[in-house]
Amino acid sequence: MIHFYNTINRKLEIFTPLEDKKVKLYTCGPTVYNFAHIGNLRAYMFEDLLRRFLEFSGYDVHHVMNITDIDDKTIRRSMESGETLEIFTEKYTQAFFNDLDTLNIRRAHNYPRATEFITQMIDTIKVLIDKGFAYSSDDGSVFFKVSKFLAYGKLANINPDDMRVGSRVENDEYEKEEVRDFALWKGKKDGEGDIHWDSPWGRGRPGWHIECSVMSTHYLGSHFDIHCGGVDNIFPHHENEIAQSCAATGDAFVNYWLHNEHLLVDGQKMSKSENNFYTLRDLLDKGMSPEAIRYTLLITHYRQKLNFTFDKIKASQKAINRLRELNRRLNNISLESGEDISKMTNLMLQNFNDRLADDLNISGALGEVFIWVNKLFALIDKQKLSAESAQSGIKAFKKIDEILGVIELIDEPLSEDIDQLIVDRKQARADKNWALADEIRDKLDGLNIILEDTPQGTIWKKKT
RNA sequence: GGCGUCGUGGCCAAGCGGUAAGGCAGCGGUCUGCAAAACCGCCAUGCACCAGUUCGAAUCUGGUCGACGCCUCCA
Numbered sequence: 001m002i003h004f005y006n007t008i009n010r011k012l013e014i015f016t017p018l019e020d021k022k023v024k025l026y027t028c029g030p031t032v033y034n035f036a037h038i039g040n041l042r043a044y045m046f047e048d049l050l051r052r053f054l055e056f057s058g059y060d061v062h063h064v065m066n067i068t069d070i071d072d073k074t075i076r077r078s079m080e081s082g083e084t085l086e087i088f089t090e091k092y093t094q095a096f097f098n099d100l101d102t103l104n105i106r107r108a109h110n111y112p113r114a115t116e117f118i119t120q121m122i123d124t125i126k127v128l129i130d131k132g133f134a135y136s137s138d139d140g141s142v143f144f145k146v147s148k149f150l151a152y153g154k155l156a157n158i159n160p161d162d163m164r165v166g167s168r169v170e171n172d173e174y175e176k177e178e179v180r181d182f183a184l185w186k187g188k189k190d191g192e193g194d195i196h197w198d199s200p201w202g203r204g205r206p207g208w209h210i211e212c213s214v215m216s217t218h219y220l221g222s223h224f225d226i227h228c229g230g231v232d233n234i235f236p237h238h239e240n241e242i243a244q245s246c247a248a249t250g251d252a253f254v255n256y257w258l259h260n261e262h263l264l265v266d267g268q269k270m271s272k273s274e275n276n277f278y279t280l281r282d283l284l285d286k287g288m289s290p291e292a293i294r295y296t297l298l299i300t301h302y303r304q305k306l307n308f309t310f311d312k313i314k315a316s317q318k319a320i321n322r323l324r325e326l327n328r329r330l331n332n333i334s335l336e337s338g339e340d341i342s343k344m345t346n347l348m349l350q351n352f353n354d355r356l357a358d359d360l361n362i363s364g365a366l367g368e369v370f371i372w373v374n375k376l377f378a379l380i381d382k383q384k385l386s387a388e389s390a391q392s393g394i395k396a397f398k399k400i401d402e403i404l405g406v407i408e409l410i411d412e413p414l415s416e417d418i419d420q421l422i423v424d425r426k427q428a429r430a431d432k433n434w435a436l437a438d439e440i441r442d443k444l445d446g447l448n449i450i451l452e453d454t455p456q457g458t459i460w461k462k463k464t
Numbered sequence: 465g466g467c468g469u470c471g472u473g474g475c476c477a478a479g480c481g482g483u484a485a486g487g488c489a490g491c492g493g494u495c496u497g498c499a500a501a502a503c504c505g506c507c508a509u510g511c512a513c514c515a516g517u518u519c520g521a522a523u524c525u526g527g528u529c530g531a532c533g534c535c536u537c538c539a
Contacts, residue, residue, distance in 0.1 A: 010468095028539070029539095030539080031537095031538085031539095036539090037539095039538095039539065040538090040539050041539085042539070043539035044539080046539090047539095068537095071537070072537075073537095156467080156468095156534080156535085157467060157468080158466080158467060158534095158535070159466085159467095179536080180536075181536090182536060182537080183536090183537080207537075208537045209536095209537070228539095229539065230538075230539030231468090231469085231533070231534075231539080232533080232534065232538050232539065233538080233539070234468095234534075235467090235534060235535065235536085236534095236535085236536045236537070237536090237537070237538090239536095240536085240537090259539090260539070261469075261470095261532095261533085261539095262532085262533070262538095262539075263539085264532075267531070267532070268532080269532080269533070269538085270539095271538060271539090272538075273538075299476090299477080299487085300476085300477080301477090301478090303469085304469090304470080304477090305469080305470070305531095305532065305533085307476090309475085309476090311475065311476085311488080311489090312475085312476070312488090314488080315475080315476070315487065315488040315489080316487090316488090318487080318488060318489095319486095319487055319488075321501095322487085322501095322502095325501070325502080326502095329501095329502085355478090361478075363476095363477055363478055363485095363486080363487090364477090364478050364479080364485080364486085365478095366477090366478090366486070366487075367477085367478060367485050367486035367487080368485085368486085369486085370485090370486050370487065371485075371486070374486090377502060377503070378502090378503065378504090380502080380503090381495095381502060381503045381504090382503085429497080432497070434497055434498070437497085437498095438497095438498075438499085441499080441500095450500070450501090451499095451500075452499090452500050452501050452502095453496070453499085453500080453501095454501080454502090455495095459501090461500095461501090
């Protein structure tokens, strides 16, 4: 039985999809005006864990993620760069996809761009006006009338009457009846170039919240299972989505709201406005491996703040190396008899699954894996693991890696030069010419190749 | 001001009323020509603090201190 913490009810709930064995999942995607930083990527990592666990559990998941290519930032930045909105945002959209691939994040089934859904957004806004949930203003904008939607504030647990005027509201240049009302459509303003579309209210562009309401409903229907995003989206974004969607369709919209906590740097939220962020490329350029970054973002529970440090990346790499070392050894066992490990392997897999079923407790799940890993290493060391058992261990590893996605390793073929050096060293060792043997080992070390002398011969690994 | 989240060993982290998983680092040993990897052993009488409930509390309740987030377009 799977449990998730549902933000809207503030408690753990049993997960029951609307349709048996099928899950309709919508996750808030990037605004493509810049490269994603690893705080942004943590959200997508969490969603990848959720997606992988649902699939691991036998669900057929339909995953949709939006690409926000029209908002204040994409407009401003594209104009500054002198590129059209389309060319500008496409560049960062592709960079985003590259990041996903680098981190071994499973691709969503649909990536709708906001600019592809302008017509549908206008249609929905018309419905909201017809039903009395929205009104247009003199400057050609349309606002959602929060006072008309009685359930407003349920997700964020706020009383709309208490909403105070913050600094951001004062900056709002649009004409609305009440401060808490939010824009569905923004009338054309100076300084936005030719980035606007025709609408019944004149030229303009959509507000931010409406795109998610329209695009999620387009692909998943007016009532679907899970909607994810960072905690900062709870209010106002998701609260507004609920208001728009429920008001427009009269349906329930979303059953489970899952939100991930932030990634911190030096104890502070990583954000572009604070300029304290790292992009994935920054970390790769510092020599960190994609799998170590993936592991680091993955292993802290998604509702826990994650303080990012380079030490964590190093510790992650070491942990992955240990998993991979066991996997490698299992692949090289030829003993005919040994202890039966099926019981402890099944127990590990069961515990692994149970931990994840408990609101994606990945740290607990990893703990179960390492208990098993330690036992297997001990058996291998005592020559008590048969080839048959090793094969079942490898199978279990594959199962685990459906979630972790960090063990599979593509070994690059050795160049013949390196191959020859290893042969030369073997001869030097046979001749007890330790000086030459060490010289060769140091030379390979410089080429990022580490040698290990085992009873079965010398093996090499890439340095990590 | 309102609404929340969190404080567990040197670092990270599980734990959800029954006596502190796991990872990283460190220390001692085995193996090795020396290493590396792996193995064996050691590493929190205590979970921010103070009260309380209970046979029993890291876990529940109240309070104190500290950190962080959201409060109109940030993942």
